[in-house]
Amino acid sequence: MAIETEAFQFSEFGASEVLAFSTETLADPAPGEIQIRHLAIGVNYIDIYHRRGTAPLPLPSGLGVEGVGVVTALGEGVAGFAVGQRIAYVGGPPGAYATHRNLPAARALALPDALDSLEVAALVFKGLTVEYLIRRCFPVKRGDTVLFHAAAGGVGSIACQWLKHLGATTIGTVSSAEKAEIARANGCDHVILYTEENFRARVAEITGGKGVDVVYDSVGAETFAESLDCLRPRGTLVSFGASSGPVPPLDVSLLAAKGSLYVTRPSIAHYTADRREYETAARDLFGAIEAGIVRASTITTYPLSEARKAHEDLEARRTTGSVVLLP
Known part of the structure; x- marks a missing residue:
């Protein structure tokens, strides 16, 4: 059954003003997809590259490549996930700046119960980036x-x-x-x-x-x-x-x-393209979070509707730590 979602879209590249916030109808998840309700959405510099056209996307497009949410529906053929389960994700089609979205199940990562949704949203994209930078690009010892x-x-x-x-x-x-x-x-x-x-x-x-x-x-x-x-x-x-x-x-x-x-x-896309590598990297990161090795020491939150301001502050280097949008 189709539902309503509030989401950002953009139809041209440029400054934060190109982002348009509107209510849309979200279709049922396609085969191989899950539908989620976001709990928290991470903001990253790649979002700004996408918006500016530095890393261009086919337009019109959604924005955002990571989030934490609750599964609300399963598409045909999806196994290993259940309605009501919390998941995190990095990658897949941009579209995280939304209250609800459909997502390829291959990008979803089951979240351990002990992990906080806000902290994971602040850490998952950046943490997986750090993992491949210091463990695989150049294995620091x-x-x-x-x-x-x-x-x-x-x-x-x-x-x-x-x-x-x-x-x-x-x-x-x-x-x-x-x-x-x-x-x-x-x-x-x-x-x-x-x-x-x-x-x-x-x-x-x-x-x-x-x-x-x-x-x-x-x-x-x-x-x-x-x-x-x-x-x-x-x-x-x-x-x-x-x-x-x-x-x-x-x-x-x-x-x-x-x-x-x-x-x-390097690109995180290439370092997480293989599902086994993606899951292994996520296990390493989630284990490091649970062990207290890494933490979200500073989290700046904005309402989802203020994503433009979040971009402006990030570009002006007015933020520290992680930036998270809350639906």
């Missing part, structure tokens, strides 16, 4: 030295906690004294206020000129070139975002000149 840009952000906060547990030394960059305190509270060993000091020079000072084993860079244009200069020989730069703009074209011969460096540009 005890004794490694890591440079993590935007260390007080949603991904950075989780990463600092998890890296501390792994025994790494973490150097984090932040934009303000307030964010520096957040990074330290999450386990960051050295914090660089990049608005007041050159992070490349400070990294050289902290490491005694040796450089770091790996740089995780979600900032992009403003940091990429100097991030390469922070690496030890044969170090790895993981470029996983572009909040300051796209990275300029790279002359790969520079990688040899700067120490036989490695660069990768």
Whole structure:
């Protein structure tokens, strides 16, 4: 039976004003889908890339790629889920900015009873991102030295906690004294206020000129070139975002000149495409949450209807930690 849902759609790329909030009729779930009522919806920078057209979607489109909800209906052929069950998800067709939605069952993850819905919504996309960054892109081990840009952000906060547990030394960059305190509270060993000091020079000072084993860079244009200069020989730069703009074209011969460096540009879609890998990563994350290894230290919530303001605050770097919409 079709139901009504309140949801955001957009028909052109641009600023937050392109997002239109309206009531729509939601069809029954198709074969292989489940229908859910959202309890909490995570906001991520990929949503902004989708809205701007940096990572374009076919238009018109919904927005949002993660959430926590309760199953309200099952499509034909769906097994392993039940009406009334709580699930979390990352990926699938954008459309999380809604009170209700249909979702491919292959993207749904059963939630342990002990986990709080709001905390999972704050952590699941970012936590699965951290999992593939530090466990699979570059498997961080005890004794490694890591440079993590935007260390007080949603991904950075989780990463600092998890890296501390792994025994790494973490150097984090932040934009303000307030964010520096957040990074330290999450386990960051050295914090660089990049608005007041050159992070490349400070990294050289902290490491005694040796450089770091790996740089995780979600900032992009403003940091990429100097991030390469922070690496030890044969170090790895993981470029996983572009909040300051796209990275300029790279002359790969520079990688040899700067120490036989490695660069990768991963996507969570490719690291969670295989259902078994997706479930394994989720088990690792949910276990880390239950064990207290990672936590949502700061959650900023907005009503679903104020998604435009959430985007504006995130783009202006006025938020710390995770941003969650509440239906």
